[in-house]
Amino acid sequence: MIKRFTVLLLLAGVGTLFAGLLLGYSPDGELNATARYYADHTAPDIGAANIVTAIIVTYRGLDTLGEVTVLFLTAAIVGLVLARGRRRTRTEQRELPPSGELLTTGSRLLVPLILLLGVYVFVNGHLTPGGGFQGGAILASAILLMLLTDPLRRFSHRLISALESTSGLVFVGIGLLGVFFAGGFLDNRILPIGNLGSLFSAGVIPVIYSFIGLKVGAEFSSMLVSLSETEDS
Amino acid sequence: MAHIALATGFILILIGLYGALTNRNILRMIVSFTVADTGVNLVIVAVGYLRGRTAPILDATLPAAEAAARIIDPVPQALVLTAIVIGVGITALMLAYAYKLHETKGSLDIADYRELKW
Amino acid sequence: MHFEWMMIPYSLLTLFIVVNYGLLLTALMQKIGARVGRRYGIPIWQNYIDLVKNYGLRSSITHGVMFYLGPVFRLSGGVGLLLFVPTIYGSVMFSNLSFAGDLILALYFVFFGALGMALGAGESGHPHAAIGVSRGLSQMTAAELPFALAVFAVALQYQTLSITEIVAAQQGAVLHWTLFTNPFAVAAAMLSFLGSMMRPPFDLVLAPQEIPIGPPTEYHSSYLALMQTNRVIFPIAKIVIYMNLFFGGAASWPVFFLKVFLIYLFSLFVGVAFPRFRVEQSIRWFLVWALPLGIVAIVLV
């Protein structure tokens, strides 16, 4: 009880802080200098229609590299930790109810479609909303669906891992190419920036975003697969 | 609009923190943190919102020349994307911890993990 | 002042006078003490007899090297003390060997004999000897304190550490004596004097009943003779210092004899009137009564 009260009291303090922020907040009428720069320069310099994507992949590419690394780390750690737990094997498997016919059939139908959607989302990341992360998550949901239909299904860890690592390497590699062939690390202009709005535009952004998509998909899948393969603790 | 989102975000954060600090079940603590994370994301996006403007995606209706006058601030959105992904990473890590802790002691009560102190 | 060879016979002469006077004086004091106690007392020449007898005895045992050295230290201390202090004021003959050092030398040389005695007693291996030494040293430290303060007060008063100069400063009239110019110092010193004379009430060191004669328990024959000699020289040497510092010194032997006698009598006087103190009592007594007098003396100078 004392703890709850203390927590409430402290949160009241934090709330005061937040209230200060809220009351002191006045929406900007105009874009600030940074945002204005992006609004003005994205199209001519980067060639991406989706300014958010341009920021994520290029202007703040280093953040994204870190972000991808976070997922890589998490996947690696979760995989490793859970792999060191006992693995469920088919023989000592307790009886699981078989999945319904509908689910099985549905998944067979849906999985390719979902995969396609995922690819679409990240390939078009520089043009439309969405991108590597969203696309990757969609890819992973296809795997999820497969796991739900057949919990005992095995996926090749090596394949997932190789996909993940290769994508990461390519990301870093492309970034470094920027140092040699363009204005700096992660500069997208090692490829022509093309026409605004077309698929092959925005320099290397679609490539990077595609690999991010693959990587994120692989990582989420790897987490899900690891979790699903683990024995109950 | 932005104020509503901001306020909601802050309230979510406070609710999430309250949950994280008062629930003794580890899983519920993690759940509470995701609520707080959502609140944070909401706050970030709300800060970048400009009244009456559109999403920062150029297309036929939004030529590049008009972008500066018509789009909202894209930077917070970019930040939030990163924050979401990082958030899920941490959540996953915490879940892995929850699993491992449960494996060692068979308990999900945070109060049971106090061997180290003082 | 420098050393001259003639000093040696003169010093020996002083020594001779003092020894004889000491022998007689000690016996006299014994006798007075006895009479006060309604006893007959010893004959006046008794000390001569004892001394001759003891010197005549040939000892055939020893307890070790320090046992030998103890009496030697003891007597050297007494003789040295006497010789480092001028006896007769204004007399070159009887200023002895005081060229070697001043008042401080005398003050510290007192310990020389005590140390030797204690060492010899220790070597004898007798527990009573050690007990006596323990008591003696304990008491001495407390008793010396007021005396040291008084000496310091006197030295400050006359702005010198030379005994001769201190005596010189007191000449002219009785009222020039330190006794009158600095009574607190003298009072402190005289109380201290009681403690160093091994007489009641401060004679627990020798405590004849409990620890047969204390430190010298194991000594006999010629060893004892040396000590007895010292026992007649040492008090007088000590009294000479008192006389010089506080009572105007002595310009001639008769004055010397008289002053020494009177100062000695003072300790006897107190001794017959008071019972014996335990050591811790006497320590406290010196610190409570004599020490403040000494402090006052220093502060007032």
Add this chain to the structure above:
Amino acid sequence: MSTIMLPMALLLAAAMIGAALVAIRGDSVPIAMLAAGLVSLLASVLFLLLAAPDVAMTEAAIGSGLTTFLFFFVLGRVRGDSKHD
């Protein structure tokens, strides 16, 4: 347009807060997880209103979808013998 958006936003906000309360104080863990997912989902709608389609997609796909599944997977693993629920 804003005439519809404002009440909608308010409604969403209220719903999110309600769901959040369920998420932290709900009776059972699975319901709490679902409620947290719901908060995310509602948030993604709010993001759309805030002209952030990218964020909305991400929140829906990752924050709401994947995270909830992760929760359930782990819950499934630790549930069997957990006594201190």
Add this chain to the structure above:
Amino acid sequence: MVSPIFIIAAGLGTAFLLGLLRDEWRAAAYGLTLAALAGTAAIAGGWLWAFAIDGAAPVEILTAGTPAPFAINLRLGLPEAALLLLANLTGLLSAVYLKDTLSHLGRRAMAVLLIIVMAMGGIILTRDLFNLFVFFELIVISTGGLILLSAERHALGAGFKYLIVSQLITILLLIGIIFAYHAAGTLNIDGMAAASLVMLKGGSLAFFLIFIAVVAELKPVPANGWALDIYEAAHPAFSAIFSAAVASASLFAVDKLLLIGGPAWLPVATAIGIISFVASNLLALPQTNDRRMLGYSSVGQVGLILTVLGQRDILGDSTLFIAGGILFSHAVAKAGLFWLSGLVAGRNLQDWSALRGQPLLIFAFVTFLAMLSGLPPFPGFYAKWELIHLLAGHGRLVLLALILFGALLEAGYLFRWFGYIIKGEQPTEVIVPARHKLSVAMIAALAGWALGYLWGGLSAHNNLLQTLPLLFALGFLLLEWLPAWIKNSLAIAGLVAWFILGYPGYDPLQLIFATIMLLGGALILMASYHAQGRRVGFYPSAMLMYAGLAMLIVAKDSFNFFAAWELLTVGSYFLILRGKHSEPHALSYIVFSLGGAFLILAGFALAAQGNSQFSIEALRQVAQPLAPWVFVLLAIGFMTKTAAIGLHIWLPGAHAEAETDVSPMVSGILLKAGLFGLFMLLMHMGKQQLYGVELTHVLMWIGALSALIGNLLAIFQEDAKRLLAYSSIGQMGYALFGLAMMNHLGWLMALMFVINHYIYKSMLFLSVGGIAKRTGTRLMYKMGGLITLMPLSFIAVLIGIIAMSGVPPLSGFGGRWIFYNAIMTAEYRLPMILIFLSGPIAFLYLFRLIHTIFLGQLKDEHRKIKEAPFWILLPQFIYVVCLMVFALVPGLALRRVDAYISQFFPQGALNWEGLTITSDYGYWSPVSIMVVVGVIFMTLFAWLLFVNRKAQKVKQFNIVFAGERPFRPETTHFAWNFFAPYRKALGFLTQPLVTGFWETLTDLLHTAADVARRFYTGNAQIYAIHFLAFVVVLFLLSRGV
């Protein structure tokens, strides 16, 4: 140069590449990891070289080919390069150390390790706020991951606590960042600083959130429970990374933030830092777990550096030097200690005794210990010197005091730990460190020395690692494999040579001290010839002490003086610690000494008024309101070394428990260092008044009380060496008293005591040591009657005690005579009463010493013992000769000094014409006295011998004993509680008031710490609440201000 972006790219690329390898190719993966880390370290090293040696300008690295505020940019300058190197090297060495663990865990664990190192690089390099956040999150996740992977059961809980608090931090940080962005319109750190974020609307709150979040990464007290649990539980090599590298990177992040915050936030940083520093060091006191204690120490050190960063307004250009010095000392030492802790099986501090018998490991440990405690010649020492001076110069005295207090606490528990290692119970198991682990620890230790050299070069002062005496002392570390007698000869030769080299340059006062410390030291070392074997550890310690002494007497400025002071303190500590049961005493010695040293440091700093170059001579010019305070600080500092009453409680144990030949060194020689300091102080500052109190009068009282209480306590000791030790307190009291009289003869007397005390105390300690060696006990009542068996020792002791008691004709009397002459002119007389009382008391303990050991009854078990070893006797007889010569012709040593003192006190010089020494008041003729006494003595002796020539020595129990023959020596030897009447009369003066005071103080500290640490309940939610409370309180405070 290779672009620093490759540091990040290489780390990440390798991490990804590891994913491609087969799980079985662990060796390859490990090799790749090491190569990557080595590569990145090489890049960082290259840049460091470019900046430091070639003076290159800092470089900006743009990403995305877009100018700075719009894309993320990195910056690399000198501090960044240094920190990068630190992070990468720590990572590399930890990876080497972790060879087995990493191979076991596999490539993914290596990837995590690579990423944490990479992330630190990111934190150091980036100039973008959000990017900073991303890298912080990477650190959080990889930290959590490493802990999770190491799979220690306790570590799991700790890791989870960490994640929970990290979540809170993340939330605050993100909110802060977005509002800062909103206010400033940029995410660039420099841009925010340029826009003065904190001035903008909403900016200050946003900055508060960012600041508090990043500061929380430094684990400030009290928001740090989780961190301590991690330090306690994680694999030590991981902890090494967390403590050394991650903390450094986080500090650098805070430093960047302070750029935004501007001067207004500096006090906040200072406050958080200093509270962490003091509190965590206090909390570390009652710790028994090594790693947790190291954790507390880490938190403390980081707090100290934060304090330094917060003081940059006054530190100015020195900030880098100071913060860097402390930071690198901390990082290297802490990493090293964590690595060492991996070699020790037990987690209790006492278990570290397993290090014993491993000289290399002990060397490494000592290096780390010295680095953490800020001892010379390590960077922390130079940094501390500058820091304290600048603080004093700007009047930030409270901060100065807190820093010194915290540092003392830290030194206290660190040295206590070292004591456990050297003196703890015999280790149950011997550790056999794997070669790669050993190399890692040794590399860290050597890096520490290299940094010491570097910082010495960078400092405006003498590079201590280039000073000959110190190098000579350190050289003995390399000679440890030689047998002791060779090293001993070398040491003696070194001391004598150094004396001869310096001889022309000494003034008379220095000459006296140099003679005693160098030649005297060589003389005592002769006794060391009796030691067998290699005597590992003895010579480096002893020579370190002598090096300090040699440097002390010629020091011209305060820096060299203080450095020498610290060196001799440390050296003597190691020496004292060598004794069998000396552990607690050595600890109390080092704590008192360091405390004293800190006071000296503060005194010098105050006097120098911020100017770190300060010649000792300039003490004369210290301005008035300050001067008495400087005087007080320095005087107390020096008096800890002379063990003046109140500060004396370390001495008896330390001197008594030391080895036979060490006791004379620390008593005969070391104590004089304090006197030398006091000489310097009084010579240059003269009399000072504080609130109308004449400070020299206070010193006189202290001296007199020391003399009295020291002597009084000495007479009640049963232990011979303790008796001598207490007697030293008394003797030093005399000397202090003489100095404080501030007249010619007073100083001469003090010098006389310097010489005399050296001679007879060295001699007595050697004799007693030799006897204790033979009898196997130091308790005097267990001895007795040894005169026949050990006659030579007896003679030495006899001469010694006669000299010491001041009885003519030996040299002690000279001291007394000068004393009396000196007090004649003293203007203040009351304390003399105490001195008068203590003189005869000295006589009591001296008699007791000789009586109970040599006289009385011989014990049965000692009937067959032999005389003390030759090499212990030899110096004693050289001392006897010295005493005799000094007694006869004191002018030999004193005459020149007398003339020298006339510089300061023209009045009252002695007249040395002929054989008689005359003063204004009296005279003294040593030769005559000797001759007169000698003649009388010899005459009587000869006569007695003659008459008793046939005397037979009787058997032991042949005494007159009430008609009985006692036959048990134990009951017949009157020795125990020898001065019982004295105890009855004056025992109340020996109440252990001072001991009680210090014990109460330490108990209080311990109790406070013990109560305070309950605060860390171990519950993750409570820790989170601590953090929130920290935020809220700081928020409310910052609003209030």
